[in-house]
Structures are given as structure tokens and as C-alpha cells.
Amino acid sequence: MNELPPFILFFVAALLVLVTRGFIRNLVLLMAPVIGGLHLWFNVEPGIVMSHSILTFELVVMRTDKLSLLFGYLFCLASFISSIYAWHIKDQTQQLAGLVYAGSALGAVFAGDLITLFIFWELLALSSVFLVWARGTERSFNAGFRYLIFQVVSGVLLLAGALIHYHNTGSLAFDHIGLEGIASWLIFIAFGIKCAFPFLHSWLTDAYPEATVTGTVFLSAFTTKVAVYSLARGFSGEEILVYIGVAMACFPIFYAVIENDLRKVLAYSLINQVGFMVTGIGIGTALALNGAVAHAFSDVIFKGLLFMSMGAVLYRVGNINGSDLGGLYKSMPRTTALCLVGALSISAFPLFSGFISKSMVMSAMIEENFDYLWLLMLFASAGVFHHAGIKIPYFAFFAHDSGIRTQEAPTNMLIAMGLAAALCIFIGAQPQYLYSLLPWEVDYWPYDTTHVLAQLQLLFFSALAFVWLNKKCMYPPELHSTNLDVEWLYRKLVPKIFRQCLYFLQQTKKSVVSMTLAPVHKISHTFSKTSVAKYHLSESWPTGSMVFWIAIILALYLLVDIFA
Amino acid sequence: MSAQNHKEHLFDKPENVERLLKGFYAICILLVIADFVVHRHVSLSWEEIPAFYALYGFIACVVLVVIAKAMRKVIMRKEDYYDE
Numbered sequence: 327m328n329e330l331p332p333f334i335l336f337f338v339a340a341l342l343v344l345v346t347r348g349f350i351r352n353l354v355l356l357m358a359p360v361i362g363g364l365h366l367w368f369n370v371e372p373g374i375v376m377s378h379s380i381l382t383f384e385l386v387v388m389r390t391d392k393l394s395l396l397f398g399y400l401f402c403l404a405s406f407i408s409s410i411y412a413w414h415i416k417d418q419t420q421q422l423a424g425l426v427y428a429g430s431a432l433g434a435v436f437a438g439d440l441i442t443l444f445i446f447w448e449l450l451a452l453s454s455v456f457l458v459w460a461r462g463t464e465r466s467f468n469a470g471f472r473y474l475i476f477q478v479v480s481g482v483l484l485l486a487g488a489l490i491h492y493h494n495t496g497s498l499a500f501d502h503i504g505l506e507g508i509a510s511w512l513i514f515i516a517f518g519i520k521c522a523f524p525f526l527h528s529w530l531t532d533a534y535p536e537a538t539v540t541g542t543v544f545l546s547a548f549t550t551k552v553a554v555y556s557l558a559r560g561f562s563g564e565e566i567l568v569y570i571g572v573a574m575a576c577f578p579i580f581y582a583v584i585e586n587d588l589r590k591v592l593a594y595s596l597i598n599q600v601g602f603m604v605t606g607i608g609i610g611t612a613l614a615l616n617g618a619v620a621h622a623f624s625d626v627i628f629k630g631l632l633f634m635s636m637g638a639v640l641y642r643v644g645n646i647n648g649s650d651l652g653g654l655y656k657s658m659p660r661t662t663a664l665c666l667v668g669a670l671s672i673s674a675f676p677l678f679s680g681f682i683s684k685s686m687v688m689s690a691m692i693e694e695n696f697d698y699l700w701l702l703m704l705f706a707s708a709g710v711f712h713h714a715g716i717k718i719p720y721f722a723f724f725a726h727d728s729g730i731r732t733q734e735a736p737t738n739m740l741i742a743m744g745l746a747a748a749l750c751i752f753i754g755a756q757p758q759y760l761y762s763l764l765p766w767e768v769d770y771w772p773y774d775t776t777h778v779l780a781q782l783q784l785l786f787f788s789a790l791a792f793v794w795l796n797k798k799c800m801y802p803p804e805l806h807s808t809n810l811d812v813e814w815l816y817r818k819l820v821p822k823i824f825r826q827c828l829y830f831l832q833q834t835k836k837s838v839v840s841m842t843l844a845p846v847h848k849i850s851h852t853f854s855k856t857s858v859a860k861y862h863l864s865e866s867w868p869t870g871s872m873v874f875w876i877a878i879i880l881a882l883y884l885l886v887d888i889f890a
Numbered sequence: 891m892s893a894q895n896h897k898e899h900l901f902d903k904p905e906n907v908e909r910l911l912k913g914f915y916a917i918c919i920l921l922v923i924a925d926f927v928v929h930r931h932v933s934l935s936w937e938e939i940p941a942f943y944a945l946y947g948f949i950a951c952v953v954l955v956v957i958a959k960a961m962r963k964v965i966m967r968k969e970d971y972y973d974e
Contacts, residue, residue: 465973583955584961656897704950705954709950712955779928779930783941786914787945788948790914791951792951793911801955807966807969809962809966811965818972
């Protein structure tokens with residue numbers, strides 16, 4: 327019993343969703359993560375390895391240690407909260423996609439070999455894209471397709487890397503890989519796409535804001551965190567990850583400041599937060615790795631909370647552009663308060679969850695003498711507060727009164743957000759419980775006077791900058807706009823080049839055809855003027871009559887052959 | 891609904907906004923003063939600068955916004971740019 331992989335529970339629940347309806351179906355959706363989570367918590371110990379032989383491969387479908395178990399708990403928790411948030415949804419496709427998606431994430435983190443990992447890697451992509459498509463708009467359909475292409479390419483690279491790795495080493499085991507040789511690079515890039523490395527990130531900012539209200543909440547929890555887990559398992563201590571992580575933490579904050587779609591702002595800030603995790607993995611010390619996975623844990627909950635609050639606004643108002651919102655605290659006071667908890671958590675305010683996890687990565691950077699990069703990360707920390715901590719709640723709920731009056735979010739959404747908010751505060755105020763679950767042994771405590779004071783100064787003066795810029799009218803207003811990002815390359819440049827190539831080819835064809843036909847026409851024109859041209863045989867005949875006459879000749883041959 | 895429209899809300903009164911801001915400024919000042927009162931154990935040379943984190947946070951955010959605003963000139967397009 328204790329070897330039962332939790333993804334099976336989710337897939338069985340997905341089958342039950344097909345045959346049930348109404349309240350029973352909702353109950354199935356809610357109970358799958360509860361049973362899965364309790365099973366992991368009470369039955370499953372670290373150190374299990376369960377494998378099946380298929381063909382010549384040994385597939386390890388269940389391998390547990392503290393690292394995979396932590397992500398297992400996290401995914402059950404995230405799936406549970408998201409299910410409550412999506413309680414009102416009647417759309418079977420979305421319900422099914424959500425369950426299979428969460429189950430695949432669990433399958434991936436307990437996969438002990440690269441082929442099993444690949445299978446769940448692709449299942450993640452195939453199930454989650456329906457959460458984008460379910461929005462039902464043309465934009466979401468196209469964005470979903472682009473998302474799917476990125477995800478499938480990532481899977482193909484993973485498979486190619488895995489097979490070359492098998493060829494080289496004779497093993498498919500998914501343990502530390504390290505950057506050496508083509509196989510490891512292929513796997514690294516496959517992880518990098520799912521992790522939204524710079525230049526490979528645009529699928530995220532493209533598709534997440536286009537998904538359904540509830541779909542984005544699911545999406546924010548699983549894909550990138552599976553990638554973070556995979557990097558922590560396969561590539562911890564690779565220094566290149568430090569630089570990638572710092573870039574990920576820094577560049578999205580600029581976009582977040584000028585982006586109008588508030589769910590897209592959160593998508594950029596998701597990349598920024600994953601940057602802190604990737605940096606931690608790159609540093610590779612016990613403290614840094616613990617910080618990375620602890621931050622993944624806090625991030626799933628507070629980012630989920632922020633996406634839920636913006637989803638509630640979108641659900642009630644039908645619009646999520648900062649330029650059109652404002653003053654919603656008057657009609658959605660509870661959502662406002664819960665959003666503020668998420669904002670304080672992502673900004674790493676002391677007593678909120680971001681503080682106790684992000685500070686581990688920051689401390690590890692100082693310990694390993696990444697001084698200048700640490701300054702950049704401090705800049706990114708201030709930037710997070712600026713766009714996610716202040717901008718999101720300010721433009722949605724406060725700012726100028728847009729005149730929109732609506733209702734408070736539905737009860738199920740409030741319960742889900744309340745649960746997430748309570749967890750943010752609990753983890754932040756009582757970090758010892760999360761720390762005890764962390765995979766590596768480290769003695770670390772975030773609450774000392776120096777650290778708390780430093781963080782409070784950083785945050786309050788970032789807020790002061792916001793107030794000052796606003797008073798001086800220097801803060802960029804929210805505008806209806808699109809900001810060019812890497813996606814411009816494949817949404818504008820490549821199609822443009824393609825169209826021009828096509829046009830060029832058409833023109834070439836035209837001129838070649840006219841050049842070759844011109845002499846032919848000329849000859850036939852000259853011929854038609856000669857006296858021979860008036861005879862019947864010199865006219866051009868239709869192909870049909872030629873075939874007819876050939877058939878007659880062949881028939882004659884046949885008759886001659888039979889009777890002669 | 892109409893009753894709600896006319897209801898006076900917390901930040902409809904400018905004096906409430908003023909009060910909030912005054913409280914906020916007071917906390918900022920206290921945090922800088924605390925920097926000189928509390929004994930900090932620092933590990934980096936930068937941290938020895940008085941109120942380093944406060945200065946850094948303020949400057950970082952102003953720089954962030956100034957650069958982001960400048961970026962708009964280059965990368966901002968119409969909302970339906972990709973739909974055309």
C-alpha cells in the first residue's frame with residue numbers, strides 16, 4: 327500500500343469524473359488531492375523504490391526521498407486549494423484537465439528514471455493546454471497552440487537527451503546529471519524551457535494570461551515547479567544556473583512595471599520568483615538548495631493566492647487591465663484583504679512566507695561570495711515589491727475609482743484564498759514546520775534583528791519610491807498596449823520572413839514560367855502563319871482525343887492478335 | 891446597489907489618505923533611526939553604509955521605473971499588435 331504512486335489516485339479520480347456529475351463529481355475533484363496528500367503524509371516514507379520492467383527498460387514509477395516528498399505534499403496542497411477555487415466550474419474538460427495535470431506533476435516528481443519523467447513531462451503539457459483552450463477565445467486557442475509547441479519541444483529534447491544518456495552510460499536513472507556532454511545539455515535545455523529560462527520564457531507570459539480564471543491558478547502551481555524540482559535533482563551546483571537565475575529574477579520586473587494585463591504582470595513575476603529558486607539550485611550548497619525548494623513551496627501558495635485574487639476580479643468584472651480597474655476595495659473588500667496577504671508574502675515581508683524562504687537563498691549567496699550578483703538580487707527583491715506587492719493591489723483595488731461596482735468574490739473562491747492566505751502567514755510566522763520538511767540538514771533561522779530591519783528598510787523605502795513617483799506624476803500610467811518580448815521573433819519576424827520568401831518564390835515562378843513560355847508561343851505563332859498550319863493534323867488536339875485514338879489503335883492490335 | 895454607490899468609503903476622504911501616508915512616513919523615519927540604534931552584525935562592506943538598505947531600496951525602485959518607462963518608447967505597441 328505504501329508503494330502506491332499518488333498519480334494513480336488522481337488518474338482514477340479523473341476516470342470517476344467522466345462518469346459522475348454535479349455534487350458527486352465536485353466531491354471527487356476535492357477528495358483526490360486530500361486522499362493523495364494523506365497517503366503521502368502517513369503511508370509513504372523516504373527511500374521507496376518501485377520499478378516495472380517494460381521491454382528492456384526498467385521504469386521506476388515511484389522513488390521517494392525528502393526532496394520528492396516535499397514537492398508531493400506541495401502539489402497535493404496546491405491541487406486541493408485550486409479545486410476549492412474551481413468548485414463552481416461545471417465544464418468537464420477543465421475539471422478533467424486539472425486532475426490529470428496535477429496527477430502528472432506528482433508522477434513527474436516521483437519518477438525515478440528519465441523515461442517515466444518524459445512520459446509525465448508530456449502529459450503535463452497535453453493536459454494543461456486544455457486549461458488555456460477552455461477560455462474559448464481565438465486568442466486563447468492560438469496562445470494554447472504556441473504553449474503546446476514549446477512544451478512538446480521540451481519533451482522531445484528530454485527524450486533525445488535521455489536516450490543519448492542511456493547510450494553513453496547504460497543507465498536511465500534520474501539522479502544528478504551535471505553539465506557534461508550533449509545528452510546532459512539536451513536535458514538541461516528541456517528543463518530550461520519548462521523552467522522559463524530567459525529567451526525560452528515567452529510561452530509562460532503568452533499563455534497564462536489567456537487561460538481561464540481557474541485554469542491559470544492550476545497552471546501557476548505545477549509546470550515551472552516540476553522543472554525546478556528536476557533542476558534541483560539533476561543539475562544542482564551548476565554555476566551557470568546562478569547567472570541564469572539572476573537574469574530571470576531581474577529582467578521580468580521591468581516588463582511587470584509597464585504591463586497592463588494584471589495576470590500578465592503576475593506571469594512575469596512568476597518568472598522572477600523562479601529566478602530565485604534557480605539561483606539557489608545553481609549555488610548548490612545545502613542552505614541554498616533548501617532555500618530554493620522552500621521558496622518553491624511558499625511561491626506556489628502566495629502566487630496561487632495572487633492569481634486567485636486577480637481571477638476573482640476577472641470573474642466579477644470581466645476585465646483585468648490595470649487601466650480599466652480601480653476602487654474595487656469598495657465592492658470586494660475581502661478579496662482585497664486576501665490579495666494584500668499574497669502581496670506581502672511575495673514581497674517577503676517579515677512574518678509572511680516569502681521572507682523565510684527567499685532569505686535562505688540570499689544568505690547563501692553572501693556565504694558563497696556572489697557579492698555583485700547579490701546586489702542584483704536585492705534589486706530584484708525591491709522590484710518584486712514594487713510590481714507585485716504594490717502595483718497589483720493598488721491598480722486593481724485602490725488607485726482612482728473606476729466607478730465599477732460589483733459583488734464580492736463567490737464563497738468557494740474566498741475559502742480557497744482564505745486557506746492560501748492562512749498558509750502564507752502560518753509558514754511565515756512558524757517557519758520551523760516547513761524547515762523540518764526540507765531535504766537537507768541545515769541550521770538556519772531567519773528572524774534576527776539585523777535581517778528583519780534590513781528587509782523592512784528595503785521594502786518601506788521601495789514603497790516610499792512608489793509614493794514619491796506617484797506624487798511627482800512620474801509613475802508610468804497603465805496603458806492599453808502590447809509590449810514586445812521574445813515572442814515577437816516567432817509571432818512577427820519569422821512569419822514576415824516566411825511571407826517574403828513565399829512572395830519571392832511566387833515572383834520567381836512567374837518570371838521563369840513567362841520566360842520559358844515566351845519562345846514556345848513565338849514558335850507556335852510563326853508556325854500558325856505557315857501554309858502547313860491549315861491541315862487538320864497540325865492543329866493542337868485535346869489530350870482526351872489522343873487517348874481515344876491510342877485506345878482504338880490498341881484495340882485494333884488486340885483484334886489482329888486474336889484473329890491473325 | 892445605488893445605496894452602495896453613495897456610501898462614503900475609507901479612502902474617499904482625502905484626510906484618511908493623508909493619515910495613512912503620515913503613518914507611513916513616520917515608519918520610514920523610525921526605520922532609519924533604528925539603523926543607528928540597533929547593533930547590526932554585517933557581513934558585507936556595503937552594509938556598513940548607514941541606512942544602506944533604505945537607500946538601495948529607494949534608488950533601485952526609481953531606477954527600475956525610469957528604465958521601464960524608457961523601455962516603453964522601444965517596445966510598446968498597440969494592444970491588437972499581434973492580432974493584425
